[in-house]
Amino acid sequence: MSIMYRIMNSLLLLLIFVPTQNALGAKWPKPTATFLTGNLPSGGPVSGLPGDTQTWQDTAREAAINWNAAQGIFTLITSTAIGNVINCEVSGDNSLSFSYTECDNSSFGDSLLAVTRNWSPSNAPTTIIESDIIFNSNKIWGIYDGTLVFSVQDFRRVATHEFGHAMGLAHTTSASALMFPTASNTFLPTTDDVESLESIYKEEKASGGSTTYLLLLALGVWRLRLISMHKKAD
Numbered sequence: 001m002s003i004m005y006r007i008m009n010s011l012l013l014l015l016i017f018v019p020t021q022n023a024l025g026a027k028w029p030k031p032t033a034t035f036l037t038g039n040l041p042s043g044g045p046v047s048g049l050p051g052d053t054q055t056w057q058d059t060a061r062e063a064a065i066n067w068n069a070a071q072g073i074f075t076l077i078t079s080t081a082i083g084n085v086i087n088c089e090v091s092g093d094n095s096l097s098f099s100y101t102e103c104d105n106s107s108f109g110d111s112l113l114a115v116t117r118n119w120s121p122s123n124a125p126t127t128i129i130e131s132d133i134i135f136n137s138n139k140i141w142g143i144y145d146g147t148l149v150f151s152v153q154d155f156r157r158v159a160t161h162e163f164g165h166a167m168g169l170a171h172t173t174s175a176s177a178l179m180f181p182t183a184s185n186t187f188l189p190t191t192d193d194v195e196s197l198e199s200i201y202k203e204e205k206a207s208g209g210s211t212t213y214l215l216l217l218a219l220g221v222w223r224l225r226l227i228s229m230h231k232k233a234d
């Protein structure tokens, strides 16, 4: 990685602790994106909760469906294909995966449940061309709705929250919204979340971006945006 890349990355890591208050201003050229779930483990959680009968991959699909059912402006598609996953690099695939470390093998720290990295070309910083969601393997994960269970993180609501970032949503100051930076008993998108999404895409008229995408991939110059979900204070 170039020195320029590393500088940008270290600066943007600060965003973890300074949640933005408004939409990030970046969006997909078309209001749809396909995420690959095949890099998630084939099984499911071992948390002792009833959701242990479910799989990571099916649950990730359900998280996407949570968004699709709540609004009609952006369509999240999931595929069970195995993607090209390279931490902190553009890979060409939108993927979900678990990892014990963050970028460059740095620790997630205790407060981070997951991170979403949205990538934009350096000369088109408001255009998202790739998004990768990485869950913190150091946490104990389960699958459940409703009230948060102490010490067991709910994979589905965190995935739904991260999909919000993946579509371009920033954190909200509304404590009852899914996009609040701290995990809460809210496990589905709320009116606040949907209105934020509509504010980004309501005027969207898709323009073909595939040619530009491939050209910029060859140039290898990227802007990294890093946004994340925090753990509720114990």
Ligand SMILES: [Zn+2]
Binding pocket: 161, 165, 171, 179, 180, 181, 227, 228, 229, 230
């Ligand atoms: Zn977040």
